[in-house]
Amino acid sequence: MVVRLSRHRLLALFCGVLAALTLATPATAAPAHPGVDRAGAAAGWLARQLVDGERFEVVFDGVAYPDQGLTLDTVFAFAAAGVADDFGAQALDWVTRPDIRDGYVGDGGTEAYAGATAKLALAVQVRGGDPTDVGGVDLIARLRGLESPSGRFTDRSAYGNYSNAFSQSFAILALDRTAHGVPATAAIWLAGTRCPDGGYPLLPAQPVCTSDVDATALAVQALQAAGRPADAAAGLHWLVSVQGANGSFADSSGVPNANSTGLAAQALRAGHRPLAWLRARAYLVGLQVGCGAAPADRGAVDFDGGTFDPATATRATGQAVLGLTGDGYATLSAAAAGSGAPVLTCP
Numbered sequence: 001m002v003v004r005l006s007r008h009r010l011l012a013l014f015c016g017v018l019a020a021l022t023l024a025t026p027a028t029a030a031p032a033h034p035g036v037d038r039a040g041a042a043a044g045w046l047a048r049q050l051v052d053g054e055r056f057e058v059v060f061d062g063v064a065y066p067d068q069g070l071t072l073d074t075v076f077a078f079a080a081a082g083v084a085d086d087f088g089a090q091a092l093d094w095v096t097r098p099d100i101r102d103g104y105v106g107d108g109g110t111e112a113y114a115g116a117t118a119k120l121a122l123a124v125q126v127r128g129g130d131p132t133d134v135g136g137v138d139l140i141a142r143l144r145g146l147e148s149p150s151g152r153f154t155d156r157s158a159y160g161n162y163s164n165a166f167s168q169s170f171a172i173l174a175l176d177r178t179a180h181g182v183p184a185t186a187a188i189w190l191a192g193t194r195c196p197d198g199g200y201p202l203l204p205a206q207p208v209c210t211s212d213v214d215a216t217a218l219a220v221q222a223l224q225a226a227g228r229p230a231d232a233a234a235g236l237h238w239l240v241s242v243q244g245a246n247g248s249f250a251d252s253s254g255v256p257n258a259n260s261t262g263l264a265a266q267a268l269r270a271g272h273r274p275l276a277w278l279r280a281r282a283y284l285v286g287l288q289v290g291c292g293a294a295p296a297d298r299g300a301v302d303f304d305g306g307t308f309d310p311a312t313a314t315r316a317t318g319q320a321v322l323g324l325t326g327d328g329y330a331t332l333s334a335a336a337a338g339s340g341a342p343v344l345t346c347p
Contacts, residue, residue: 038285039324040342043081045289045299046074046317047341049310054090055100056314068095068104068116070315072123077321079126079334086339092127095120096134106157108137114146114153115167121174127334131174140178143171151189152204164202165193165215169222173329176225187226190219194231199238202252211238213249217263218329221270225330236271239264246286247279257304258287258316262323269326277326284320291346298344 051057056071057064071091078088094100105120106112121131121139131139146153153171155161168190175182193204199211200219220235243249248256249264265280287302301320303312322332 037081038288039081039321040083041299041344042288042301042317042321042324043077043083044340044342045297046077046314046321047084047087049314050074050087050091053087054094066100066103068100069119070318071095072119073315073318075123075334076126076329076332077318079332079337080322080325080327082337084339084341085334085337087341088127088334088337092123092129095123098135101135101137105137105139105142106155108142110156110158112142112146112156114143114155114163115170117143117146118153118167118170118174122170122177122329125174125177126332131178140175143174144183147171147183147186149185151183151185151187153186165190165200165204165212165219166202169215169218170329172222172226176222176330182226187223187228190226191223191228191231193219194234197238197241198234199242200235210252211242212252213239213242213260214251214263217260217267220267221328221330224271224328232271236268236273239268240273240276243276243279244283247281247283249280255304256283258284258301258320258323259303262301262316262319262321265323266326266328270328270330281324281326284323287316287320291344298346299342 049056056067056074058067072095075088075091078084095104101120104113105117117139120134121143124131124134124139132141143153146156148154152163153167154163168186172182172186172190175186194200195209195211197211200216201209202212202215216235216239220232220239223232223235239249243264244256247261249260250256251260261280261283265277265284268280269277284301287305289297289300289302289308291298293308297308297310300308300310300313301317302308303316
């Protein structure tokens with residue numbers, strides 16, 4: 001009895017020391033700055049990058065086009081960090097403007113995109129709005145209308161069906177917040193795409209099932225929300241198995257980066273894998289631009305730790321914020337968010 005008790009105490013002590021070391025890693029790599037937390041500083045930088053304080057754009061051949069997807073990532077980031085709520089409101093107002101909305105989700109007739117419809121519906125829900133009336137459009141009814149008999153949510157488009165694991169996962173996460181919940185067929189279909197190693201692929205029905213970090217991070221959150229913990233656990237186990245020694249996660253090209261690590265970190269904390277989340281968070285903190293950089297860049301999260309590029313940092317920062325806080329999409333809410341774009345307080 002005495003020996004068993006001692007072992008338990010030693011195990012508890014070891015876990016406590018390990019957690020403390022993991023928590024200390026970010027402070028050792030880059031000391032925290034007084035006045036604002038890591039996620040708040042990142043979200044504040046992101047808010048200041050918005051065009052006219054409301055949107056992101058992508059420039060192609062010298063022409064600026066609306067980037068609704070990145071703008072919605074920013075809405076999620078503000079909610080997770082609990083800051084820049086005024087910017088979040090302006091961003092969602094812009095995305096839900098009829099011309100911008102329909103250019104993203106489709107017109108609901110000949111063009112209707114499952115992933116975009118689900119992501120916009122989720123953003124409206126995160127901000128406490130009604131996704132059944134977004135400028136007169138019922139996004140939930142439209143989304144349910146895009147579910148095929150197999151359970152897969154598919155695009156209706158002259159360009160073909162480009163739905164993937166993100167589309168399915170966002171659809172499940174959005175529908176989970178509705179009164180009727182998630183169709184069982186939708187969760188069964190997503191679970192059925194799992195690869196033999198436990199991870200989830202970006203695209204289903206490929207000749208070789210290849211697990212993808214980003215897709216798995218979204219899928220496990222959706223499957224947890226849909227009440228399929230065993231299927232989610234398999235994905236979480238795979239994520240832990242592919243985590244780098246420095247806490248990072250790599251994309252399909254094999255490059256460790258803030259985007260994949262941010263998504264994986266979010267899933268790990270939501271999936272009750274705290275030590276793996278803390279290691280991923282430490283990696284993200286190491287990519288955050290600090291007081292040694294130009295004031296305009298401070299708070300941003302770099303894509304991969306190379307030469308800082310604002311063009312890639314916006315998307316990297318948006319997805320990194322949710323990894324820093326560990327807030328999952330299933331419970332994300334902007335209800336307690338404050339206004340303003342925080343900055344790092346530097347000497």
